[in-house]
Amino acid sequence: MTGPSAVAATGRRFGDRVTDHVAARESQIVLGLDPDPSRLWPGSGDGVPADGPPAARAAAAVAAHCRAVIAAVAPAVVAVKPQLACFERLGAPGRAALGAAVEAAHEHGLLVVADGKRGDIDVSATAYAQSLVGTTPTPYGDVPGLGADALTAAPYMGVDTIDSLLAVTRPAGAGVFVLVRTSNPGAADVEDLELAGGGPLWEHVARIVDRLGEGDGAALHDVGAVVGATRPEHVARMRELMPRAVFLLPGVGAQGGRVEDLAPAWAPGPAGGLATASRSIVQAAERGGVGTPAAAARAEAERLRDAAWSLA
Amino acid sequence: MTGPSAVAATGRRFGDRVTDHVAARESQIVLGLDPDPSRLWPGSGDGVPADGPPAARAAAAVAAHCRAVIAAVAPAVVAVKPQLACFERLGAPGRAALGAAVEAAHEHGLLVVADGKRGDIDVSATAYAQSLVGTTPTPYGDVPGLGADALTAAPYMGVDTIDSLLAVTRPAGAGVFVLVRTSNPGAADVEDLELAGGGPLWEHVARIVDRLGEGDGAALHDVGAVVGATRPEHVARMRELMPRAVFLLPGVGAQGGRVEDLAPAWAPGPAGGLATASRSIVQAAERGGVGTPAAAARAEAERLRDAAWSLA
Numbered sequence: 001m002t003g004p005s006a007v008a009a010t011g012r013r014f015g016d017r018v019t020d021h022v023a024a025r026e027s028q029i030v031l032g033l034d035p036d037p038s039r040l041w042p043g044s045g046d047g048v049p050a051d052g053p054p055a056a057r058a059a060a061a062v063a064a065h066c067r068a069v070i071a072a073v074a075p076a077v078v079a080v081k082p083q084l085a086c087f088e089r090l091g092a093p094g095r096a097a098l099g100a101a102v103e104a105a106h107e108h109g110l111l112v113v114a115d116g117k118r119g120d121i122d123v124s125a126t127a128y129a130q131s132l133v134g135t136t137p138t139p140y141g142d143v144p145g146l147g148a149d150a151l152t153a154a155p156y157m158g159v160d161t162i163d164s165l166l167a168v169t170r171p172a173g174a175g176v177f178v179l180v181r182t183s184n185p186g187a188a189d190v191e192d193l194e195l196a197g198g199g200p201l202w203e204h205v206a207r208i209v210d211r212l213g214e215g216d217g218a219a220l221h222d223v224g225a226v227v228g229a230t231r232p233e234h235v236a237r238m239r240e241l242m243p244r245a246v247f248l249l250p251g252v253g254a255q256g257g258r259v260e261d262l263a264p265a266w267a268p269g270p271a272g273g274l275a276t277a278s279r280s281i282v283q284a285a286e287r288g289g290v291g292t293p294a295a296a297a298r299a300e301a302e303r304l305r306d307a308a309w310s311l312a
Numbered sequence: 313m314t315g316p317s318a319v320a321a322t323g324r325r326f327g328d329r330v331t332d333h334v335a336a337r338e339s340q341i342v343l344g345l346d347p348d349p350s351r352l353w354p355g356s357g358d359g360v361p362a363d364g365p366p367a368a369r370a371a372a373a374v375a376a377h378c379r380a381v382i383a384a385v386a387p388a389v390v391a392v393k394p395q396l397a398c399f400e401r402l403g404a405p406g407r408a409a410l411g412a413a414v415e416a417a418h419e420h421g422l423l424v425v426a427d428g429k430r431g432d433i434d435v436s437a438t439a440y441a442q443s444l445v446g447t448t449p450t451p452y453g454d455v456p457g458l459g460a461d462a463l464t465a466a467p468y469m470g471v472d473t474i475d476s477l478l479a480v481t482r483p484a485g486a487g488v489f490v491l492v493r494t495s496n497p498g499a500a501d502v503e504d505l506e507l508a509g510g511g512p513l514w515e516h517v518a519r520i521v522d523r524l525g526e527g528d529g530a531a532l533h534d535v536g537a538v539v540g541a542t543r544p545e546h547v548a549r550m551r552e553l554m555p556r557a558v559f560l561l562p563g564v565g566a567q568g569g570r571v572e573d574l575a576p577a578w579a580p581g582p583a584g585g586l587a588t589a590s591r592s593i594v595q596a597a598e599r600g601g602v603g604t605p606a607a608a609a610r611a612e613a614e615r616l617r618d619a620a621w622s623l624a
Contacts (some may be wrong), residue, residue: 034435038450091407118429122424127398128400137349143366160497161498182469184433
């Protein structure tokens, strides 16, 4: 169980918080955490109890792995993005491991983007936001959520579903990243559909994101966009449609995207784009990187950091 | 931690399993569980420890509430649909409460539809399916998932995201209900958009659902559709586009939908439509129902059951 990020307490909007963090850390790289219990860093199992339920033991190893990865890579990145599914599959102990990863990230001064791609209505949307960035009032006292600084959201069910998230995230200084155009092949099946009014569906969603976002003056907004890094030709158009949204750019590294192709993301300033990489950093040693898993991961994160920073 | 449903072990496809269950129970009603720790049934807190963290205490009360609701309503329904967000906001103890609710539902012979509206790619989609209906292999042994019989999924990211879920759910005899046209006002913002190729986006998604589903002969498919019960004029068109999909019909009761308006859902047989109701059943006593919360909930569930059964 973790409390809200120390940074949230400053009362600043999410766009400003990202701007501050990127400037302070001189990095726009987000470390994706999608731990597979069968592919953890060596040593992750050292402190795991010799017996007990598999879920508890695997979750303890996952938590140790995440702590080690965060410690190795933190100096080169600005945020971590835990993939919620990978923790949820370990049941209640998995939720505890997720909390431990969030806590470690905050201890290293990193923002946390809870990547669950949530989308639901009304009380359910409120509950998701309470779960990830807010607090749930109960007769037994307030139950703190995960303490993330932002979450990812799916737009299919419409604006009211995002509004319900914002009602919780905005007062907390947290952000919402809405799926706009993702990096998977299946994005063509729905996101790219041409609308009768002109343009693909993702452009329509981009306009919704632009309209929902809030920020002060020329500052970045608190509603961002998930923009796949594998189709760089889309990034410039996205920037036209969402001039002040922070772009979360997955697909760098393992999925084939190259930081060098993403320059328009940074048109509004260094915090305009956050490039996420998961396996390309965490598994850098297996992929031919030099040295220990930690050294190779750090080196790859530094490489991505330098590539992005030179564009911004 | 719960194991897979006893019914899953029969090796039958999901469409057949729903058909069997509906016939045996003479009900097409799904009990929605979206517990709010501040609005639980009286007595839910009786066994809660006098002290401890708020999350653990609230989750214990939620679990007791869910067990009581399921016991009261089980004879009138065919399945339960826990809203995952409402459990997740209570952290690791909330996940344990969710497991307890699933276990109680299975003990009463009910199917479980895990309502999380998940949608993600590749390893993340696999992890969600492992978490909800499958098993996760780890070096410490296999970690069982929630043991649900079906899950709800969001289509925005495309067919590959649903295929990744099906790769896990299909061998388990479990089902996937894809959001097609939901019951909230915001459905107009994206789902109803007119496509250049003709028809609204939801019709396109309906065709995807029809194409992905599998079943034997004339049997119902294992890919179903979430079809909001608040716009009955859509149900007939949905049935044309998805002749063999099981429709999950939320919005009955509290959201204004009437079972009587949904007849086309049952064109392929009594298991063609599963009407879900949450607050209208659970809070029936507060809403003018007669007797204890349990008696009023049971009476409302019976009323809905009779209304639907007379149409099927």
